[in-house]
Amino acid sequence: MSRKKVRVLIAKPGLDGHDRGAKVVARALRDAGMEVIYTGIRQTPPMIVETAVQEDVDVVGLSCLSGAHLELFTDVMEGLHQKGMSGVVVIAGGIIPEEDIPALEKMGIKAVFGPGTPTSEIVESIKKMVAAKG
């Protein structure tokens, strides 16, 4: 029996236009057999939450390189919680100092992939996290 495809939303919250990483990851996940929705740049947290709900995704990947990650990711996590999407696996990437990672984990972000992470590692990690969720 074939399992349902994993659905992933790759999102760019905030004003940051650096989308190389988000696009490369989106494409790698697609090549790995996942259904990927990419939001494009300059999305507000409510827009991202809305898309996550409408597309009924298993995973949300947030990319931010501007340094606004703490504020913006908090807003996304709260929005997802309010919409009853607490079960969705949220991962993040971008220019994120290591010292911020505990705060991001505390708000429920499952993994932070910094610069230089191979896309194969992100693929494997997503598969494991989604499988663990059941």
Next chain:
Amino acid sequence: MPGDKKRRWEKDVLGPSLQRSPERQQFSLTSGMEVQPLYAPDDLAGLDLEESVGYPGEYPFGRGIQPTMYRGRLWTMRQYSGFASAEESNRRYRYLLEQGQTGLSVAFDLPTQLGYDSDSPLARGEVGKVGVPVATLRDMEILFRDIPLDKVSTSMTINSTAPVLLAMYIVLAKRQGVALSKLDGTIQNDVLKEYIARGTYIFPPLPSLRMTTDIFEYCCQNMPRWNTISISGYHIREAGATAVQEIAFTLANGIAYVRAAIERGLDIDDFAGRLSFFFDAHNTLLEEVAKFRAARILWAKIMKERLGAKNPRSWMLRFHTQTAGCALTAQQPYNNIVRVAVQALAAALGGTQSLHTNSYDEAYATPSEEAVTTALRTQQVLAYECGVAETVDPLGGAWMVEKLTRDIMAAAEKYIARIDDMGGALVAIEKGFPQREIQESAFRYQKEVEAGQRVIVGVNKFVTPYARIPRLVRVDAIEAKKQIDRLTGVKRERDSAAFAAALENLKKIAGSRENTMPAFIRCVEAGATVGEICDSLREVFGVQREFLII
């Protein structure tokens, strides 16, 4: 075509050696061309170097735009900087000038670049993060406190909101008693590459191009020493483009700007001498050197032969370089100092007019003072210790460099011809052509890295645990609050009638065919904010959505 001697060398000498180390078999440039294991005079057969490269300062400027290059004067050392607040950024600028930096380069935060005030809900988390927040003239005054505008040259990385920030700089100069004709600097003002790569566009392309041209025209008449645009390949390359794509898409954009200004009725030789360029310096040293030379030769030919410029100054591609941010690694971060040194060397050997060197901690945060000092010192070591600045174009005539220059020129010309066939850069962008090409290159590069075909030390080879960088810069949330308080103060104190009249006037002019610059200046003088001014323009011009998502 290789000659007999080279063929024999490949067969008898290289062949056996490659059998022993097959991993040394094949290498390619970022642009896809295969790198030869040896270059010889035969590789340049049929080329008259004297004619096609000439002397420095002579058309088509392969060897540099100035006759004496760095033997006459070193490149300008210009570190892009700005963060937290106008006060903090002003302190950093004065520090850098004290350390021997020779020009300023202002980084604005994203709300300023996108026409939102610091108190906008859309600015949440972004105020003072990637640059300095400037919402009103008051912020600009603080940013340049104790920096006389007639003594420095200032580059401002600002695009969609370029006319607003230029207007602020103009008003500031007037208040400092500096004549506009004395102002020296550059405004990036290149919105086409924002649609392709960098993402800080606001308005649709046509009104954006119109304002770009307004700046050309205004500066022609009032600010003869000001560079009216910095046509940028940097961000295109950072988004994943190859060296060839970087210069091809940049020059195609350049053609579009020149055409727009000619259509306005400007004489090409009145404005072309103030066009400037901005390129990336990546790791592949000799490909990069060849890229800079190729860009210079191509632009000279485009301006002279295709667009009909008569003044030799109009043919010269003058450019700023920044080392490649995307080549910085978070892993083993001090290796970045070495990468930056090599990239900076490429810029110097390529004949750059000014240079920014990145800091080793930028894969984590905006750079600390310690890191940025090391970056500046890297330029100073190159300029003063290594001898590369003592001879004009030391690589001129090198078989490999000359061959790569021609290969890159040929490949870039093919791209430019494809864009011409589509109807020019604007149409190509609307179709998503450069965006798609760049995405493909970015993905291919990533796959090559993951397959180990491209080695990145500390990332996919020689991997070890590494120490964390101490003292990363953090922008405290209190800075945004102070910024918003100052903004509220300006709004409270301004003459509301004059302010409203200035915005109304801007809308009227924006809807007409008149030059918008005087209207922007009036708005700034009346205390209008960047956000208010852009909101007025959004009413007139509308906003642009992303052309190609994926």
